[in-house]
Amino acid sequence: MSPETAINVDHVGMVFTLDDGTELTAVRDVDIKIGKGEFVALLGPSGCGKSTILRLVAALEEASFGRVTIEGQDPAELSRAHRLGVAFQDHALLPWLTVKDNVALPYKVAGKKVDTTRVKELLELVGLGKFAGARPSQLSGGMRQRVSIARALVLRPDVLLLDEPFGALDAVTRRHMNVELQRIWAEDEVTTLLVTHSVEEALFLADRVLVMTGRPGTVAMEMKIPFARPRDPSIQRTPEFHAMADKLTLALEPEA
Amino acid sequence: MTGFATRARGFLAKYWGVIGVLLLWQGWVWAKDLNAIVMPQPLDVVRDLVTNPGIYLSNAALTLTLAALGLVMGMALGTAIAVLAWTSRLLSGILIPLGLIFSSVPVVALIPILARLLGYDVKTVLAIVVIISFFPAFVFTSAGLRALPPGSEDLFRVFGSSPWQRFIRLVLPSAVPSWMIALRLSAPPAVLSAMVAEFLMGTSGLGYMFRQSAADFQTDRAFGTSVVATAISVLCFTLATLAEKRVNARWS
Ligand SMILES: Nc1ncnc2c1ncn2[C@@H]1O[C@H](COP(=O)(O)OP(=O)(O)OP(=O)(O)O)[C@@H](O)[C@H]1O
Ligand SMILES: [Mg+2]
Numbered sequence: 001m002s003p004e005t006a007i008n009v010d011h012v013g014m015v016f017t018l019d020d021g022t023e024l025t026a027v028r029d030v031d032i033k034i035g036k037g038e039f040v041a042l043l044g045p046s047g048c049g050k051s052t053i054l055r056l057v058a059a060l061e062e063a064s065f066g067r068v069t070i071e072g073q074d075p076a077e078l079s080r081a082h083r084l085g086v087a088f089q090d091h092a093l094l095p096w097l098t099v100k101d102n103v104a105l106p107y108k109v110a111g112k113k114v115d116t117t118r119v120k121e122l123l124e125l126v127g128l129g130k131f132a133g134a135r136p137s138q139l140s141g142g143m144r145q146r147v148s149i150a151r152a153l154v155l156r157p158d159v160l161l162l163d164e165p166f167g168a169l170d171a172v173t174r175r176h177m178n179v180e181l182q183r184i185w186a187e188d189e190v191t192t193l194l195v196t197h198s199v200e201e202a203l204f205l206a207d208r209v210l211v212m213t214g215r216p217g218t219v220a221m222e223m224k225i226p227f228a229r230p231r232d233p234s235i236q237r238t239p240e241f242h243a244m245a246d247k248l249t250l251a252l253e254p255e256a
Numbered sequence: 257m258t259g260f261a262t263r264a265r266g267f268l269a270k271y272w273g274v275i276g277v278l279l280l281w282q283g284w285v286w287a288k289d290l291n292a293i294v295m296p297q298p299l300d301v302v303r304d305l306v307t308n309p310g311i312y313l314s315n316a317a318l319t320l321t322l323a324a325l326g327l328v329m330g331m332a333l334g335t336a337i338a339v340l341a342w343t344s345r346l347l348s349g350i351l352i353p354l355g356l357i358f359s360s361v362p363v364v365a366l367i368p369i370l371a372r373l374l375g376y377d378v379k380t381v382l383a384i385v386v387i388i389s390f391f392p393a394f395v396f397t398s399a400g401l402r403a404l405p406p407g408s409e410d411l412f413r414v415f416g417s418s419p420w421q422r423f424i425r426l427v428l429p430s431a432v433p434s435w436m437i438a439l440r441l442s443a444p445p446a447v448l449s450a451m452v453a454e455f456l457m458g459t460s461g462l463g464y465m466f467r468q469s470a471a472d473f474q475t476d477r478a479f480g481t482s483v484v485a486t487a488i489s490v491l492c493f494t495l496a497t498l499a500e501k502r503v504n505a506r507w508s
Contacts (some may be wrong), residue, residue: 055410058410058414059413059414060410060413060414079413079414079415079416080416081416082415082416084414084415084416086410086411086414088407088410088411090406090407091407092405092406092407092408092410092411094405094408094426094429095405095506095507095508096429096432096506096507105415105425106415108421108425109412109415109416109417109418109421109422109425110415110416111418111421135506137508
């Protein structure tokens with residue numbers, strides 16, 4: 001999309017050594033370039049290595065082969081500069097902090113003054129304005145995920161990584177959250193990598209969709225999404241949308 | 257009236273054991289016509305408690321102060337050493353096994369040694385309480401500092417946390433529930449060991465009061481001291497348990 005490459009996953013392979021000493025190749029020869037300000041969605045069956053790719057980009061894992069760079073640098077530089085936002089698959093909220101303190105945590109960790117209006121705004125955006133003073137244990141799974149999205153966004157990061165952020169939501173709330181996420185994203189067009197199981201979600205949000213398959217996983221297909229932004233939820237009922245959804249679904253289950 | 261009746265019934269249902277023992281005791285003393293020096297009547301004990309509250313209160317306050325001071329110092333020391341051990345694998349490799357070994361040494365056995373080192377006075381009593389409270393704080397805090405919530409380490413790395421921020425915002429708070437267990441485990445023994453130490457070599461406090469009154473054949477006062485001591489121990493335990501529950505509700 002944009003000529004400038006922000007995230008470069010350069011022919012990356014990842015081999016885990018399991019406890020019994022055997023080696024497990026999680027992903028093989030994955031080559032992904034994400035432009036600055038681009039929104040890329042990563043689709044794929046469970047266990048194909050989507051979270052592994054995300055963790056490599058977040059500098060939480062070292063690639064066994066190839067190399068990951070962000071703006072030409074080691075990805076750890078980005079987190080060190082507090083410019084990375086991540087929402088993990090399992091929310092990872094701190095149980096002793098209230099919802100609003102969890103969202104404000106990145107400010108404190110970065111040694112910055114907490115912008116309480118920003119925290120409040122984001123909580124409103126993810127529909128949890130009334131739960132600012134609640135504790136994570138008092139929320140449902142889907143609500144916790146939404147808190148972790150707000151936390152990922154709070155510092156206005158330059159790179160946003162979302163690992164199945166809406167996995168625990170019902171279809172209606174999910175569609176609503178997709179619209180909200182698009183709006184937040186459009187505010188600063190942050191470079192985003194979204195892992196999801198939902199073909200519709202990928203199509204609605206992304207500029208480009210990648211399909212990973214196999215074990216070890218690798219990128220099997222790439223699709224540019226042409227819809228103009230801002231996208232109205234009604235595009236999900238257009239014939240083009242359905243045609244693309246069918247194509248992606250087919251790519252996800254090649255044997256069928 | 258009915259409210260009083262149900263409350264009385266609730267009281268009976270809860271404490272019938274204690275009441276039964278008291279009644280048996282009183283009945284036994286009457287039936288056997290025992291000398292008050294051998295076995296005082298519960299009524300005498302109560303009378304002494306009610307007529308001389310000052311002496312009980314002042315000694316209880318002394319013992320409690322000593323126990324609380326020792327508890328705070330011991331737990332602070334245990335926590336500090338646990339943090340020290342946490343900072344380096346080498347230190348924890350040395351300190352944690354040492355802590356476990358020493359925590360199984362019976363403290364009563366230490367009393368004569370400490371007394372010879374520190375003198376037969378309040379310093380030794382305090383030292384014993386400190387030692388008693390040190391080990392649970394050390395062992396449990398050590399474990400707690402390593403019990404981080406799932407995913408939280410990744411989180412702090414991703415947000416570019418400095419080691420110091422990670423320590424104060426993640427590691428220390430993670431240890432709080434374990435620390436509360438240490439507090440609950442240490443509070444009653446702190447009171448008890450303060451009293452034992454006072455009994456053996458103190459010059460004041462409940463333990464000393466017990467020994468003096470027993471030596472003076474004031475058996476009712478000796479029993480009264482035991483009653484006060486038991487009440488204090490139960491109170492400390494209850495308070496520590498309540499505090500632990502509240503913390504757990506917040507940390508779950
Ligand atoms: N730390 C690890 N140690 C060993 N094996 C791992 C580790 N992390 C991931 N794997 C393996 O790598 C493979 C890919 O895992 P990954 O979590 O990336 O899948 P995923 O595509 O995110 O799946 P899901 O959609 O279920 O979240 C799996 O076979 C998994 O067992
Ligand atoms: Mg995953």
